[in-house]
Amino acid sequence: MDTHTEADERHLRLRADFDNFRRRAAKECESAQREGRRAALLPLLPVLDTLERALHAGSTDREFYDGVAATHRLFMAALREAGAVPVDTIGKPFDPNLHEAVAAVPADGTVAPGTVVREVQRGWRIGDELLRPAQVVVATAQEPADQWR
Amino acid sequence: MDTHTEADERHLRLRADFDNFRRRAAKECESAQREGRRAALLPLLPVLDTLERALHAGSTDREFYDGVAATHRLFMAALREAGAVPVDTIGKPFDPNLHEAVAAVPADGTVAPGTVVREVQRGWRIGDELLRPAQVVVATAQEPADQWR
Numbered sequence: 001m002d003t004h005t006e007a008d009e010r011h012l013r014l015r016a017d018f019d020n021f022r023r024r025a026a027k028e029c030e031s032a033q034r035e036g037r038r039a040a041l042l043p044l045l046p047v048l049d050t051l052e053r054a055l056h057a058g059s060t061d062r063e064f065y066d067g068v069a070a071t072h073r074l075f076m077a078a079l080r081e082a083g084a085v086p087v088d089t090i091g092k093p094f095d096p097n098l099h100e101a102v103a104a105v106p107a108d109g110t111v112a113p114g115t116v117v118r119e120v121q122r123g124w125r126i127g128d129e130l131l132r133p134a135q136v137v138v139a140t141a142q143e144p145a146d147q148w149r
Numbered sequence: 150m151d152t153h154t155e156a157d158e159r160h161l162r163l164r165a166d167f168d169n170f171r172r173r174a175a176k177e178c179e180s181a182q183r184e185g186r187r188a189a190l191l192p193l194l195p196v197l198d199t200l201e202r203a204l205h206a207g208s209t210d211r212e213f214y215d216g217v218a219a220t221h222r223l224f225m226a227a228l229r230e231a232g233a234v235p236v237d238t239i240g241k242p243f244d245p246n247l248h249e250a251v252a253a254v255p256a257d258g259t260v261a262p263g264t265v266v267r268e269v270q271r272g273w274r275i276g277d278e279l280l281r282p283a284q285v286v287v288a289t290a291q292e293p294a295d296q297w298r
Contacts, residue, residue, distance in 0.1 A: 036185025
């Protein structure tokens with residue numbers, strides 16, 4: 001009888017371990033899938049940045065410029081298709097989980113202090129997970145000290 | 150004694166199931182990671198194609214063109230960093246696992262029949278796994294029949 005109980009307990013323990021492992025494995029596979037997407041998309045974001053800088057500079061060759069602008073639209077659509085979504089910035093309250101403040105300007109009265117007023121570099125997320133924070137300029141309550149001198 | 154043996158057997162069976170599951174789970178997570186990379190990269194390949202078509206057309210604006218050409222080099226490097234590698238084509242024997250023949254031309258004597266002589270669209274792979282086949286033109290042994298008329 002004693003032996004039987006011990007065997008039963010050992011079996012129950014193994015079954016519990018198995019169940020736990022199963023749950024953990026499902027979660028780990030999910031995060032492996034996300035990790036794969038993340039590793040693939042991260043190096044491509046600076047490519048889009050460079051393309052945008054080229055477009056901002058403008059061109060005297062209208063036809064060529066239009067072709068490159070079409071490529072840019074396709075790039076944005078492809079990133080969305082791959083599951084990446086731009087981080088909301090201008091007009092939103094500064095959120096340290098999504099935004100990286102690279103500068104501050106005094107609020108001009110039209111926006112509340114702590115509001116994002118400019119986007120310096122686009123941020124990207126996949127679902128709730130941040131791929132890269134947005135670099136932003138934030139409105140502050142007080143004028144910078146050196147403006148009072 | 151009989152009960153003890155049954156319990157032992159049941160336990161051994163569960164342990165074997167657990168071990169099998171563990172092995173399968175490790176493989177599945179690996180393939181989930183690859184699947185994530187694949188899903189992220191596939192929509193981006195046509196973006197690179199479009200950029201290349203724009204560059205092939207050329208431009209009268211040298212400075213703008215150079216900026217876009219730099220973006221193209223960055224794009225190729227980013228895909229490699231993401232784990233994608235172009236499929237070898239020109240001069241290689243046609244391989245149905247990597248190449249999709251979109252046309253055939255008579256071998257001109259400098260290449261063996263069955264050799265890839267032109268790349269129409271670049272193919273991509275991640276390690277041993279094909280992301281997208283290369284579209285190629287293949288040299289054939291015989292002249293097309295209508296050239297004999």
